[in-house]
Amino acid sequence: MGTFCVYNYLCVNAEDLKPEIFDVFLCHNSEDKLAVREIAQKLSQQNIKPWLDEADIRAGSFWHTTIGQQIETVKSAAVFVGQHGVGPWQSREIIALLDQFDRRGCPVIPVILATAPPDPVLPWSLVGLHCVDFHATDSLPLK
Numbered sequence: 001m002g003t004f005c006v007y008n009y010l011c012v013n014a015e016d017l018k019p020e021i022f023d024v025f026l027c028h029n030s031e032d033k034l035a036v037r038e039i040a041q042k043l044s045q046q047n048i049k050p051w052l053d054e055a056d057i058r059a060g061s062f063w064h065t066t067i068g069q070q071i072e073t074v075k076s077a078a079v080f081v082g083q084h085g086v087g088p089w090q091s092r093e094i095i096a097l098l099d100q101f102d103r104r105g106c107p108v109i110p111v112i113l114a115t116a117p118p119d120p121v122l123p124w125s126l127v128g129l130h131c132v133d134f135h136a137t138d139s140l141p142l143k
Contacts, residue, residue: 022051025070027097028080029087035113036080071096076106078132081120082113091123098125 024043028036033054040050051074057066071077077097079090086094094108101108110126114134122131 020056021049022056022070022074023049023076025051025074025077025097026053026080027077027090027093029082029084029090031084031087032080032082032113032115035082035115039078039080039111067093068096071100074106077101077108078111079108079123079126080111080113081116081122083115083117085121086123094123094125 026036026040036052037054040052040055043050051070053063053067056070057063071093079094079097097108100106108126108129110122110129110131112120112131112133112135116135118135
C-alpha cells in the first residue's frame with residue numbers, strides 16, 4: 001500500500017493503519033487497571049497476544065473507533081470483574097462483544113479478579129458462562 005507523509009516530517013506506513021489481530025480483548029473497569037495490566041503481561045509471556053486499551057490505542061486515533069475495530073477482529077475476550085464491579089463503558093463493551101462474538105462463534109470469558117468480593121455480581125448476560133476465578137485456590141487461572 002505504501003507510505004504517505006504529511007509536510008515531509010510525519011510519515012505513516014499504510015500497512016500500520018490496518019487493525020492488528022490479537023488473541024484476547026481485555027475488557028475491564030478502569031479502576032481495576034493495575035490487576036488487568038499484570039495479567040496482560042503474564043499472557044504475553046505465554047505467547048498470548050492481549051489487547052489492552054492503554055497499550056494498543058495509538059495516539060491521535062479515536063479510541064472508540066479503535067475499540068470497535070478490535071471487537072470485530074479479536075479472537076476472544078476476557079471480561080474482568082474486580083472490587084469495583086463493572087464500569088459504565090465496560091458495560092457497553094460487553095454488549096458489543098457478545099453481539100459480535102455470537103455471530104463469529106468466539107468465546108467471551110468472565111474473569112473474577114482476586115480483588116472481587118466473595119460473591120461478585122456479574123452482568124446478567126455473562127451469568128451462564130464458565131468463569132476463570134482468581135479466588136480459586138485449587139486451580140491456576142493462567143495455566
